[in-house]
Amino acid sequence: MQVRVKSVRALARGLDVFKALHNHRSASLQDLHDETGLAKPTLLRILKTLEEGGVARRSSRDGRYRVSASVRFFGQNLGVEDAIAEQAAPVLDRLCRDMLWPSDIAVYKDGAMEILESSRHQTPFMVNRDRIGFRVHMLMSAMGRAHLAFSPAAERRAILTRLSRSGDPYDHAARNPSAVLADLANDRTRGYAVRETGYGRWGIAERSQADAIAVPVLQGRRVLACLSLAWAAGATTRTEMVARHLSRLQDAAAEIAGRIAAPDQ
Amino acid sequence: MQVRVKSVRALARGLDVFKALHNHRSASLQDLHDETGLAKPTLLRILKTLEEGGVARRSSRDGRYRVSASVRFFGQNLGVEDAIAEQAAPVLDRLCRDMLWPSDIAVYKDGAMEILESSRHQTPFMVNRDRIGFRVHMLMSAMGRAHLAFSPAAERRAILTRLSRSGDPYDHAARNPSAVLADLANDRTRGYAVRETGYGRWGIAERSQADAIAVPVLQGRRVLACLSLAWAAGATTRTEMVARHLSRLQDAAAEIAGRIAAPDQ
DNA sequence: CACCGGAGTTTCACCTGGTGTAACACTGCA
């Protein structure tokens, strides 16, 4: 947690100028001077630098500044997951401050849940070393079951079919669909899903059991991601955790869904 | 022409870091240190600033840095014309240094040619104040005729139909399509189009006639833009200009087309 | 034609603010 790191004023100003430029389709030196309040010589130097960096250009037709077309490619690499992770991160942080226990957010991908962001780092309790590719099983983890439980029936069926063909023993429960579907229906009516007992251990020593619940982040009828809350089974009961934190978790899921639909800042 | 303006090192470094970040999907401080050669404390400050500026973020999961999803929106405002103008600008500049006389580049839009970029500013001869919205007539200007002559027949017909309904007297020639089509066929076989005699005046005093030729910037069969070369009719003959500069103009058009297809830098 | 005002550019001296070394803290790994 960097706290006392200072920021670089010259760079911050440069970004400001770039953003000002981005708001207008084109801007004269005067426009930028009025908007940013920076002295013109300063602007001249900043704009020169932005030009050399290939993010702005000065039209030789009218001498006005514009953002370069090359910035179109910025952020082209990153997928939906990145946007989800980014919007979720601050919500997870706040959640962890309130609940103390850590949360994860994950999306379904290729037969498993892929963890995108986590507040495990900042819980006062411990660190769960879940970093084996950050993928957890659909039928064992709370998040996987939440995804299945709250997805439209067609998608649920497709995933279960896929799992039943999987070579991974943790996925084999899918070969008995009726039992699984009954459990999932149960999760759905309760409004949250639970981790399969015994899946996942807690802490380095791996002594204590981990327990977790998860809720979906919904976009329309689709499950965009799943949000979990984990704790050490020895420390408190599931009933207690649900009573204390479920609504908070659901609110957070709704907030994340909202942020993704209309990101601010 | 700013010559002695210094650039801002701190900003240039910040942009470098951002680009480095953009190349990788995610990067640790060490990665960035290796790639940019900047001292780690310096990077820490730069990254802090980029974060505050909303263009980078640090995942709390793994502590690695990524570009923020918000940069996806950068450059979303600008259209194809901006990209064309940007790629053409340096080519026009070079062209003007070689030929001394000025060039324009324009695209067809809503019944007229819209000038995107120009090297009139830097020709030693004069300044043509063509800035009335930077739009010139299709049938009178060399660029308008080049667009028509080299476009697929269907588009040519559609534009002529539109012009024939125009209220602007300069467009009325379109009401006699057979004559216009013959002229355009002529332009096409010659490889360049010419300005209608008497259209456009030269310089502030508006004494001397302007003359111009234009060639298309082709993308497949479509005319993406048109590139013109203008001169004062009294100073030299059209034959002379064609002999000296036509191939140069065509090469430039091809170069611009290439740049637009695969922009470098 | 002289004058004026506004935009852009250059110069320059001040001194802030950016910089990197060095020392420190943390975390796995052997």
Added chain:
DNA sequence: TGCAGTGTTACACCAGGTGAAACTCCGGTG
């Protein structure tokens, strides 16, 4: 327990960023 690698903090130096002021260039106006 020590070691290596990585991230973070402190600090003193002085390069380099800054803006006031002066200047140029242009177009408009009386």
